[in-house]
Amino acid sequence: MTLQLPAFETHVVDNQPPPFGHRNLWRDDRALQEAISHEGGGAFVATLSHYGELAGGDLYRAGFDANRQRPLLRTHDAQGHRIDTVDFHPAYHQLMSTAKTHGVGGLSWHAQQAGAHVARAALSYLHHQAEAGTSCPLTMTHAAVPVLRQEPALAEWASKAAMPFYDPRDLPIGDKAGITLGMGMTEKQGGSDVRANTTTATPLAAPGEYSLVGHKWFFSAPMSDGWLVLAQAPGGLTCLLMPRRLPCGKRNAFHLMRLKDKLGDWSNASSEVEFCGAWARRVGEEGRGVATIIEMVMLTRLDCMLGAAAEMRMALAQALHHARHRRSFGKCLVEHALMANVLSDMAIESEAATALSMRVARAVDAAPQDPREAAFARIATAIGKFWVCKRAPAFVNEAQECLGGAGYVEESMLPRLYRQAPLNSIWEGSGNVQCLDVLRALAREPHARAALLDELQQGSGRAEVYDHALAAVSPALSGEAIAEVDARNLVARLAVLLQAATLLRVGSPLATTFVQSRLGGAGHVYGVLDAATPFTDILARALPAD
């Protein structure tokens, strides 16, 4: 008699969306393509399309692996010698290597062409969608270059940081074709207020050389080849370059104490460090540390804005993909009127974030030749950093909700995006710091104020609701003193106006809906657009159907 085994199949798997899959993140993104064309990056389309293919394929997959295994600090070797190294998943190095060789960390400096900053910003935006943790060492490496260029003795550092080569080996930079860089400003007793730094920089016999004693409380990318640090020299707070290896090949005198156990940003290591007589070279003048390093910070702040915009874009793409394939109550989620409203509202928010970020990238690109653009970059970076970063966490949560329970499960990527989303508003100057910086620029930098006013006026005369909102902030734009307590109120309004002006100026098909919903008094959640909104058109534009 033959035994009848039970069938293993208990049910048919049905109504599950196909995997997000291999996509070209550039080709999918009309808002990005149009922003690049409007903001002067058109010469780099082939480069961006190629990177979009990588970011939506190999890098997208590598991002899951790089975040599955968190970096491991190894302080000593088997014989008890200090080694202070960090081990990463191989996927982390794959992400870094691909990004570096394709210019994510340096295209702006080695492509001698107008629009290179805009293209680098778009590369960074594409990369960040696949994997956000590696954006930290990439952005710091990119942003350190103009600071290092100020010091002729550090020309090799500046040029190797900009080079499209990744070499993770722990060697003196003379033995490497490409390097990565970090920054050390934050100490235990104060991060926003770096004047409270206690780390000392004692001059050595050779001019420009110092010995560092003290600590940094947050010190990301601890496997970098060098860091720009702030320390108290005899003349006051000073910027210095501290290499990992001395030119002779010996380890520099610092210890990695532990790695931070972070909410997110898991592929990237952030450490605590102590300097015990570490050798460093001064960058800029003694006592001018903040003024020297601010050039780096301005660029990392732009990347915070880009990163937040990228997180929104990826969250939107995931939500829309899901809603097009998942059915409930007899139709696809996206066909339900209320879901179409939520997704359309998110698409508008995402496009505005992308458009503003790329507009600021254009200002950074033009700044060396154009004082008006330099002044605009100075104030718009702070406004955009505050607002776009502030919008990302709630946006990602809304996208999670579109996926239902699947959005709370790691395989969907949404939990990783959700953990990452708050970070950009915290580091590189938290929200209040950005808002106070805008007040300072409005009060003391007439060129920045004039550039902002000029930019906002370019949106005038196209929508009544815009003109009213602009008139309401005109006292601040004409130099009237604004109380500190009102800073967020003002900067939030300036940010939305700036996004609206950008969309109006380039004739975005979403401009009218953005203006009406954001400046015309709609609600505080996504999904409150007017019933007459062209939802189908907005969603078709947001992501091609697959």
Ligand SMILES: Cc1cc2nc3c(=O)[nH]c(=O)nc-3n(C[C@H](O)[C@H](O)[C@H](O)COP(=O)(O)OP(=O)(O)OC[C@H]3O[C@@H](n4cnc5c(N)ncnc54)[C@H](O)[C@@H]3O)c2cc1C
């Ligand atoms: C994952 C991670 C990695 C990091 N990596 C690095 C790194 O590599 N290098 C580095 O130097 N730093 C790094 N940081 C530190 C980061 O830049 C600081 O945490 C940040 O600048 C805030 O400083 P703080 O933590 O000392 O907070 P505080 O300065 O104590 O500020 C706390 C809050 O108070 C607000 N605040 C401060 N002053 C005022 C004021 N005058 N009015 C109103 N509000 C105010 C701030 O906006 C903030 O919201 C990292 C942080 C994180 C989370």
